[in-house]
Amino acid sequence: MQPQQVERNLSTTLDDCYMVNEPLGVVFIVGGWCSPVQMCLVPLVGAIAAGNCAILNPSEWTVYTAELLHRLIPLYLDTECFHVVLALKNDLPDIVELKFDHVFFTGTREDGNKIAQAAARTLTPVTLVLASKNPCYVDQHCDIVTTAQRIAWARFHNAGQSLVAPDYILCHKSVQVQLVQAMKCCLMQFYGSNSKESHKILWKSGKVAVGGQAIEAEKYIAPTILTDIVDTDLIMQQDVFGPVLPFLTVQNVDEAIAFINKQEKPLCVYAFSNDNKVISQLINETSSGSFCSNDCVLQSLMVTLPFGGVGTSGTEVSDLSVSPICVIRPMRSEPCL
Ligand SMILES: *[C@@H]1O[C@H](CO)[C@@H](O)[C@H](O)[C@H]1NC(C)=O
Ligand SMILES: *[C@@H]1O[C@H](CO)[C@@H](O)[C@H](O)[C@H]1NC(C)=O
Numbered sequence: 184m185q186p187q188q189v190e191r192n193l194s195t196t197l198d199d200c201y202m203v204n205e206p207l208g209v210v211f212i213v214g215g216w217c218s219p220v221q222m223c224l225v226p227l228v229g230a231i232a233a234g235n236c237a238i239l240n241p242s243e244w245t246v247y248t249a250e251l252l253h254r255l256i257p258l259y260l261d262t263e264c265f266h267v268v269l270a271l272k273n274d275l276p277d278i279v280e281l282k283f284d285h286v287f288f289t290g291t292r293e294d295g296n297k298i299a300q301a302a303a304r305t306l307t308p309v310t311l312v313l314a315s316k317n318p319c320y321v322d323q324h325c326d327i328v329t330t331a332q333r334i335a336w337a338r339f340h341n342a343g344q345s346l347v348a349p350d351y352i353l354c355h356k357s358v359q360v361q362l363v364q365a366m367k368c369c370l371m372q373f374y375g376s377n378s379k380e381s382h383k384i385l386w387k388s389g390k391v392a393v394g395g396q397a398i399e400a401e402k403y404i405a406p407t408i409l410t411d412i413v414d415t416d417l418i419m420q421q422d423v424f425g426p427v428l429p430f431l432t433v434q435n436v437d438e439a440i441a442f443i444n445k446q447e448k449p450l451c452v453y454a455f456s457n458d459n460k461v462i463s464q465l466i467n468e469t470s471s472g473s474f475c476s477n478d479c480v481l482q483s484l485m486v487t488l489p490f491g492g493v494g495t496s497g498t499e500v501s502d503l504s505v506s507p508i509c510v511i512r513p514m515r516s517e518p519c520l
Contacts, residue, residue: 208284
């Protein structure tokens with residue numbers, strides 16, 4: 184928070200020139216349901232560190248977590264500065280219009296749009312972290328077992344409910360055959376072979392290659408891989424946000440890039456390849472909030488990197504220019520246990 188001196192030129196050489204950091208005021212933080220504690224408390228930590236007061240609104244879908252935060256926060260934080268409210272999603276735009284100094288929202292594009300419109304009426308700045316369809320390109324030149332393990336973990340952890348999970352795979356048909364087989368092996372390792380019985384057909388898109396069982400009463404969906412997907416299929420019209428991974432086939436990296444660039448700019452782009460040229464081409468020719476090669480999710484865990492989206496996947500925290508952050512990992516083999 185200390186003032187930062189800036190460089191001077193000839194006409195200001197005798198002057199004192201510096202930037203002062205000051206808190207914005209009161210920040211309204213709207214959490215998402217997929218990581219209900221983290222998505223409230225992490226922005227709160229930032230707000231406190233910068234000297235702000237805050238009002239927290241946990242997601243209405245995670246009732247118990249919301250009530251817990253409502254009960255616990257006043258026990259540990261100054262009640263003059265920090266409040267937890269339990270407003271319903273439909274009331275949020277009206278609350279935002281009451282006028283805050285900053286609004287931090289995590290959720291869907293549709294809801295983010297409503298929040299941004301309400302905030303615009305009072306010229307309140309917003310930070311939006313919005314769900315998107317994150318593409319994952321898998322090149323011919325890669326270690327299939329390692330790739331399968333990393334993608335399977337990233338897609339299926341937390342039952343697929345993650346903003347930064349790879350949403351769909353773009354790969355050559357020959358890669359698809361090997362990758363589906365390797366992922367089937369990973370899913371057996373992760374979850375065992377005892378997938379639940381059900382006759383319900385889950386998705387009307389493509390072909391079920393692995394999984395496909397669902398039990399509505401238990402809110403259970405088996406880890407599922409769909410192949411033969413085309414961009415007009417239902418599953419490509421919305422963010423998956425569940426343990427389902429669709430595969431689309433492309434001839435080469437150029438076709439994958441053309442496909443990615445026809446969609447809205449995503450929160451993350453992922454690429455798996457041993458060929459650095461392929462990785463560098465994807466970085467140069469696509470635009471997203473973040474990029475990670477030969478792994479997924481990793482870039483969002485690094486506190487030294489900024490976060491956020493671009494275009495309809497949200498706003499980068501403090502930037503007017505697009506600066507996708509990149510984590511480049513070398514490919515290395517991990518034995519399939
Ligand atoms: C120096 O400052 C003057 C006055 O603001 C400005 O007109 C000029 O462009 C600056 N020059 C450089 C090199 O920054
Ligand atoms: C990507 O851009 C960098 C720097 O702008 C350049 O050095 C590199 O050759 C480009 N890579 C490809 C594959 O076009």
